Amino acid sequence: MLKKTLHISSSPHITKGRSTDQIMKNVVWALLPVAGFSVWSFGWNALLVIATATLASVLTEHVLCRLSKKETTVNDYSAVITGLLLGLTLPPTFPLWMAFIGGVVGIALGKYIFGGLGYNVFNPALVARAFLQAAFPVAITTWHPALLDDRFTTIASSVFTWPFMAPQYDVISGATPLAAFKFDGVVTPTMELAFGQISGSTGETCAVIIILGGLYLIARGMMSWRIPAAVLLSAFLLSGALYMINSEVYPSPVFMLFSGGLMLGAVYMATDMVSSPITPAGLWVYGAIIGILTIVIRVWGGLSEGVMYAILLANAISPHIDRVIKNRVYGTNRKMKVA
Amino acid sequence: MSIFNFHKNSFKHGIHPPESKDETKGLPIRQFPFAPVIILPMAQHIGAPSQIVVREGQEVHRGQLLAKAGGYVSVPMHAPVSGVVRKIGNVPTISGQMTTGIYLEAFPFSTQEVLEGTPVDPDTATPEEILQGIQDAGIVGLGGAAFPTHVKLKVPEGKTCETLIINGVECEPYLTTDHRVMLEQEADIFMGIKYLLKVTGAKEAVIGIEANKKDAAEHLRKHLPPDLPISVKVLPVKYPQGAEKMLVTAILGKEVPSKKLPIEVGAVVVNVATTAEIGRLLPHGRGIQERVITISGPGVKKKGNYLIPVGTPLRFVLEHIGVDEAITEVYMGGPMMGVAVSNLDIPIVKGTSGILVFTRKEVELNVKTYPCIKCGACVDACPLMLNPSQMGILAKSEAYDEMVTDFNLMDCFECGSCTYVCPSHIPLVQYFRLAKRQVRKREAAEKEAAAKQEADKKEKLNA
Numbered sequence: 056m057l058k059k060t061l062h063i064s065s066s067p068h069i070t071k072g073r074s075t076d077q078i079m080k081n082v083v084w085a086l087l088p089v090a091g092f093s094v095w096s097f098g099w100n101a102l103l104v105i106a107t108a109t110l111a112s113v114l115t116e117h118v119l120c121r122l123s124k125k126e127t128t129v130n131d132y133s134a135v136i137t138g139l140l141l142g143l144t145l146p147p148t149f150p151l152w153m154a155f156i157g158g159v160v161g162i163a164l165g166k167y168i169f170g171g172l173g174y175n176v177f178n179p180a181l182v183a184r185a186f187l188q189a190a191f192p193v194a195i196t197t198w199h200p201a202l203l204d205d206r207f208t209t210i211a212s213s214v215f216t217w218p219f220m221a222p223q224y225d226v227i228s229g230a231t232p233l234a235a236f237k238f239d240g241v242v243t244p245t246m247e248l249a250f251g252q253i254s255g256s257t258g259e260t261c262a263v264i265i266i267l268g269g270l271y272l273i274a275r276g277m278m279s280w281r282i283p284a285a286v287l288l289s290a291f292l293l294s295g296a297l298y299m300i301n302s303e304v305y306p307s308p309v310f311m312l313f314s315g316g317l318m319l320g321a322v323y324m325a326t327d328m329v330s331s332p333i334t335p336a337g338l339w340v341y342g343a344i345i346g347i348l349t350i351v352i353r354v355w356g357g358l359s360e361g362v363m364y365a366i367l368l369a370n371a372i373s374p375h376i377d378r379v380i381k382n383r384v385y386g387t388n389r390k391m392k393v394a
Numbered sequence: 395m396s397i398f399n400f401h402k403n404s405f406k407h408g409i410h411p412p413e414s415k416d417e418t419k420g421l422p423i424r425q426f427p428f429a430p431v432i433i434l435p436m437a438q439h440i441g442a443p444s445q446i447v448v449r450e451g452q453e454v455h456r457g458q459l460l461a462k463a464g465g466y467v468s469v470p471m472h473a474p475v476s477g478v479v480r481k482i483g484n485v486p487t488i489s490g491q492m493t494t495g496i497y498l499e500a501f502p503f504s505t506q507e508v509l510e511g512t513p514v515d516p517d518t519a520t521p522e523e524i525l526q527g528i529q530d531a532g533i534v535g536l537g538g539a540a541f542p543t544h545v546k547l548k549v550p551e552g553k554t555c556e557t558l559i560i561n562g563v564e565c566e567p568y569l570t571t572d573h574r575v576m577l578e579q580e581a582d583i584f585m586g587i588k589y590l591l592k593v594t595g596a597k598e599a600v601i602g603i604e605a606n607k608k609d610a611a612e613h614l615r616k617h618l619p620p621d622l623p624i625s626v627k628v629l630p631v632k633y634p635q636g637a638e639k640m641l642v643t644a645i646l647g648k649e650v651p652s653k654k655l656p657i658e659v660g661a662v663v664v665n666v667a668t669t670a671e672i673g674r675l676l677p678h679g680r681g682i683q684e685r686v687i688t689i690s691g692p693g694v695k696k697k698g699n700y701l702i703p704v705g706t707p708l709r710f711v712l713e714h715i716g717v718d719e720a721i722t723e724v725y726m727g728g729p730m731m732g733v734a735v736s737n738l739d740i741p742i743v744k745g746t747s748g749i750l751v752f753t754r755k756e757v758e759l760n761v762k763t764y765p766c767i768k769c770g771a772c773v774d775a776c777p778l779m780l781n782p783s784q785m786g787i788l789a790k791s792e793a794y795d796e797m798v799t800d801f802n803l804m805d806c807f808e809c810g811s812c813t814y815v816c817p818s819h820i821p822l823v824q825y826f827r828l829a830k831r832q833v834r835k836r837e838a839a840e841k842e843a844a845a846k847q848e849a850d851k852k853e854k855l856n857a
Contacts, residue, residue, distance in 0.1 A: 062722050062757060063734040065824045067810035068750075069411060069567065075764035075817045131764060173765030173818075279770075333770040333783060382779040384802050385406075386639065386652040 078277045079132035085268035086139045092264050093257040097147035098206025101257040105142030107151045111158025112138030119167045133172045137161050140180035143258025147199045148211035152218040153191050157183040177370040178327045198254045231255045233315040234359040248313035259316040269322035278326050285342020286321035293350045320362035330370040337380040345369045405643040407777050408632040409811045411567050418690050419570040421698045428475050428500045432705035433485050435495040438743035439534040440541045441467030452479045457509035469532045469542050472681030474703035476504040486740045511679025521593045531675040532682045537665035540745030547593050556660035558596035562603040563636035566728025569748045571686040572666050574699045576610035579670045580617045586673030594662045598623040602645050604631045634809040638663045640777050652805050693718035693751035709738040720753040730810045764818035772812035782812035782822045789825035
């Protein structure tokens with residue numbers, strides 16, 4: 056006779072089998088080649104910067120959880136992503152103590168005070184980046200040339216600057232393609248941009264690897280394809296229109312797409328699910344705002360790069376997008392409510 | 395809402411769980427043996443319980459009336475087996491509650507021939523006579539809801555039914571009962587449609603079938619009777635297309651207004667197995683004694699589609715077909731909306747469309763939940779375009795009123811698509827189920843309080 060204690064649960068009894076920590080882990084996997092390329096092109100400096108930022112984020116998350124007597128949330132991998140992304144947006148010879156502070160600020164002020172994962176208004180990595188930009192304007196705009204011969208033998212002295220000391224730079228800094236264009240009018244060839252033979256933040260230089268990582272996540276259903284599509288499309292259209300009006304003054308749209316942090320931002324930063332809208336149509340609007348703002352800041356702003364502020368602004372607008380763009384509830388004339 | 399609309403011939407949103415139908419869809423319906431004791435709860439449909447008309451110790455013949463309808467929203471019950479009424483008392487049900495019912499002991503050597511009743515002639519009977527015949531046959535929705543069919547078929551004053559929709563969607567994974575019924579009982583289905591067209595006054599009948607059952611659609615098309623306005627429509631595979639509202643939208647392209655029935659847009663939806671049952675029983679004036687059930691799932695040895703007498707104890711079924719050692723969960727119904735069984739001594743009821751056995755491998759115990767990361771998967775899955783993400787947050791803080799007034803909670807028909815897709819494993823539909831129950835409970839309490847106040851007032855006036 057069948058004698059067995061049965062387990063009971065409430066339906067549905069099957070799930071899609073794709074959990075939040077799996078999504079986060081896969082984003083980490085997708086970011087690793089980006090970091091790997093960065094180390095290849097900038098040497099040990101990049102490795103140290105990325106590792107420090109990641110360590111600082113994970114440590115901060117763990118310590119904060121302990122302090123508030125909660126189970127640690129480090130194993131959901133979201134802090135790893137924040138740290139990695141922050142590291143990938145810093146210059147390769149950025150002082151480590153500054154990178155560490157960035158990691159702490161990103162998690163503590165960018166995420167934890169809002170209530171942790173799921174409650175942050177802004178992308179924590181970009182909060183950290185914006186903080187560092189304000190606190191250390193010189194260090195964060197001092198770039199390092201790529202593919203130097205001594206990149207695996209020497210480490211820039213600025214990397215090991217003592218805490219709270221200003222860094223000294225021993226290598227002549229290399230201008231990013233965007234800065235070179237904005238301030239000197241020099242256009243970098245597209246192939247160099249696509250394959251990362253340029254200077255810039257550690258992780259933003261190789262567009263191809265970034266796109267491949269994004270395609271992997273999209274194929275696995277772990278990233279919205281609409282956001283990068285909307286960002287890149289709107290940036291392309293606006294810069295293309297400007298280029299058509301006057302190709303002497305404005306750079307080509309292809310240059311715009313492949314230079315600076317736009318690709319990294321569009322694929323990995325803007326797609327943070329927590330700080331982006333919830334409806335597909337909202338995602339298009341959100342992405343378009345980022346693309347347009349980026350070009351506006353790049354072309355008319357005082358900074359050579361505008362992706363960071365564009366995304367942060369769009370993060371702030373995101374709840375309002377959800378409030379305006381909603382699905383109509385089936386069988387009613389009423390829009391889905393968003394509190 | 396996407397700027398590209400890929401949802402032609404279907405409803406918006408929805409999900410695509412693995413179909414898991416391959417193992418049973420090719421297996422013909424087989425008769426299941428009679429259990430030594432049949433258990434018949436009187437409340438196995440929505441509405442008032444049936445009223446028992448037999449006494450303990452009475453010998454009954456298969457097909458004989460055991461209980462009459464307990465009101466308009468109720469149906470009678472017939473003996474699924476020839477035998478003797480051993481006991482009338484409490485019987486276990488899937489909800490965990492005991493309810494009044496009959497223990498019927500089968501005669502082992504009976505021929506089990508079914509009694510013939512008063513036939514309802516499809517050509518001469520009036521719509522009212524057919525409706526009465528459907529109620530007398532004890533017919534309820536066999537898709538799982540178990541709502542008395544004659545109530546559903548009654549077109550309200552002032553409304554007209556244009557289209558009769560026959561639901562052959564069977565969107566729940568694993569289940570293949572409707573699939574087999576469509577392949578094997580086409581004559582019964584068409585006869586049933588003949589009755590239903592007359593009852594509803596519909597000009598045409600459309601049989602909706604998902605594209606994973608093309609063979610059934612072909613089979614029905616090939617045998618369409620020339621004298622009836624019936625067509626077969628193949629729909630793209632998507633869960634929960636078998637839900638009444640979703641099917642109406644898929645076939646007619648119209649939305650059923652919130653809190654209303656499909657008749658608002660001129661449609662009546664009837665499950666295909668229910669239709670076949672009507673077509674089979676009414677010409678003989680018989681009542682339901684058995685139904686087709688898919689028995690499947692990784693823990694089942696002899697998977698298949700079986701014709702099982704109503705009231706057969708689950709334990710008897712599982713022992714007969716053989717189950718895996720590691721049996722962990724048993725469901726009645728499909729994996730998306732089916733109910734987990736806590737007690738194997740409960741019987742099969744009229745609404746049981748499937749029995750699934752999952753083993754330790756498939757059942758995830760101690761699932762870790764994460765905070766909502768606002769990925770929007772649930773918003774993209776909800777066929778009613780609700781906002782499960784936000785409702786989940788409100789449910790957690792028990793803000794039920796807000797869920798009802800601002801988020802259309804009561805429209806939710808608990809298809810479970812939101813929970814299925816949630817990467818944070820938040821039990822969304824479970825929250826909503828609870829919220830709906832609380833709201834209903836409170837409404838009932840308020841009504842009672844108001845009635846009591848009214849009564850008190852009257853008493854005072856009289857005094």
